[in-house]
Amino acid sequence: MTQYSLSDLGWSARLLAQLTPEEVETSNPARIATVARDRLGALAPDGPLTLIPASDTPSGAYCTGDWVLFDTASARVTRRLDPATELARRAAGTGSDRQLIASNVDTLGIVTSCNADFNPARLERYLALAASAGALPLVILTKADLCDDPGSYRTRAERLSPLVTAITLNATDTSDAEALAPWCRNGQTLVLLGSSGVGKSTLANALTGGAAATQSIREDDAKGRHTTTARGLHRTIHGGWLIDTPGMRALRLAGAAEGIDAVFSDLNDLAAQCRFSDCRHDTEPGCAVQDAIARGEIEPARLDRWRKLEREDARNSRTLHEARERDRALGKLYRSIKKDKHDLTGR
Numbered sequence: 393m394t395q396y397s398l399s400d401l402g403w404s405a406r407l408l409a410q411l412t413p414e415e416v417e418t419s420n421p422a423r424i425a426t427v428a429r430d431r432l433g434a435l436a437p438d439g440p441l442t443l444i445p446a447s448d449t450p451s452g453a454y455c456t457g458d459w460v461l462f463d464t465a466s467a468r469v470t471r472r473l474d475p476a477t478e479l480a481r482r483a484a485g486t487g488s489d490r491q492l493i494a495s496n497v498d499t500l501g502i503v504t505s506c507n508a509d510f511n512p513a514r515l516e517r518y519l520a521l522a523a524s525a526g527a528l529p530l531v532i533l534t535k536a537d538l539c540d541d542p543g544s545y546r547t548r549a550e551r552l553s554p555l556v557t558a559i560t561l562n563a564t565d566t567s568d569a570e571a572l573a574p575w576c577r578n579g580q581t582l583v584l585l586g587s588s589g590v591g592k593s594t595l596a597n598a599l600t601g602g603a604a605a606t607q608s609i610r611e612d613d614a615k616g617r618h619t620t621t622a623r624g625l626h627r628t629i630h631g632g633w634l635i636d637t638p639g640m641r642a643l644r645l646a647g648a649a650e651g652i653d654a655v656f657s658d659l660n661d662l663a664a665q666c667r668f669s670d671c672r673h674d675t676e677p678g679c680a681v682q683d684a685i686a687r688g689e690i691e692p693a694r695l696d697r698w699r700k701l702e703r704e705d706a707r708n709s710r711t712l713h714e715a716r717e718r719d720r721a722l723g724k725l726y727r728s729i730k731k732d733k734h735d736l737t738g739r
């Protein structure tokens with residue numbers, strides 16, 4: 393059985409600082425690898441273990457990459473430590489829940505291929521996600537071997553935002569996949585996100601020496617496509633960690649305003665120079681954004697994408713806010729019902 397030290401697992405001073413002196417004495421930290429309905433698969437210096445979620449938290453409150461403290465005797469989590477970074481999205485369906493994707497991620501590898509999958513609006517969405525989570529974005533352009541001019545895709549990706557580093561590679565060539573080593577060595581955690589079929593599993597296999605393949609389950613989804621369904625924390629051959637996630641066809645942002653600001657910082661800076669502080673950068677006089685478009689410095693399509701993403705985030709965040717308010721109101725109602733019941737029955 394392979395044993396990892398806490399620092400191998402990605403433990404840091406920032407996490408240690410969250411422990412009370414008593415917890416330092418009595419607690420054991422572990423890193424969450426898999427999340428099931430009522431069990432958490434974790435890695436600790438003593439080896440892999442199965443933990444039970446803390447009694448007041450559902451398993452949905454945890455995600456791959458989390459650090460938790462647990463009680464050895466009961467194997468129960470006592471506390472989820474605040475993650476350094478946390479990737480979340482708005483859950484699928486009509487609900488407005490925030491769904492955790494992964495945490496304590498150093499780099500968000502945004503995988504897309506040098507073909508029709510390349511989509512600036514979608515890339516910006518992932519970039520905003522990375523920026524709002526506090527993770528470093530890395531655009532990984534696969535299928536370079538099937539494309540005449542992969543360099544042009546890299547240029548287009550890097551032009552999207554000053555935050556972007558982009559690399560092109562053939563995911564099926566293991567020596568090409570080595571290019572990702574700097575982002576997944578020495579306890580560093582890399583997560584790969586992107587549409588189905590862009591090469592995430594292929595890269596995961598190359599980076600983990602095949603471990604990711606044997607640990608994940610592939611099954612047919614409703615439309616008969618093969619998708620990766622297991623999420624996990626896999627040791628890379630470079631000494632770091634890789635988090636593999638299922639294909640994400642719809643990434644809906646919520647509460648990512650800061651991330652969007654970061655990705656479109658150039659437009660934000662321009663907007664600050666518009667004559668009217670509430671300028672909509674449409675037909676207003678003295679609009680610095682429209683002036684930059686007229687000078688050919690900003691693509692009009694980029695302005696459209698910025699506004700669309702801002703509107704979407706505002707709408708989803710409002711729904712999130714409303715849902716939280718509703719929960720709060722319901723909580724109050726339940727408490728008052730309980731109190732009434734207690735007053736009536738003495739229980």
Ligand SMILES: Nc1nc2c(ncn2[C@@H]2O[C@H](COP(=O)(O)OP(=O)(O)OP(=O)(O)O)[C@@H](O)[C@H]2O)c(=O)[nH]1
Nearest residue numbers: 534535562563588589590591592593594619620639
């Ligand atoms: N030629 C070439 N083929 C690639 C490359 N990347 C992936 N492929 C092929 O594309 C197909 C899909 O790759 P996967 O690694 O399964 O894609 P995925 O992103 O994991 O897909 P999901 O599991 O559905 O999310 C496989 O047949 C790969 O061999 C590449 O860079 N070059």
Ligand SMILES: [Zn+2]
Nearest residue numbers: 666671673679
């Ligand atoms: Zn303006």
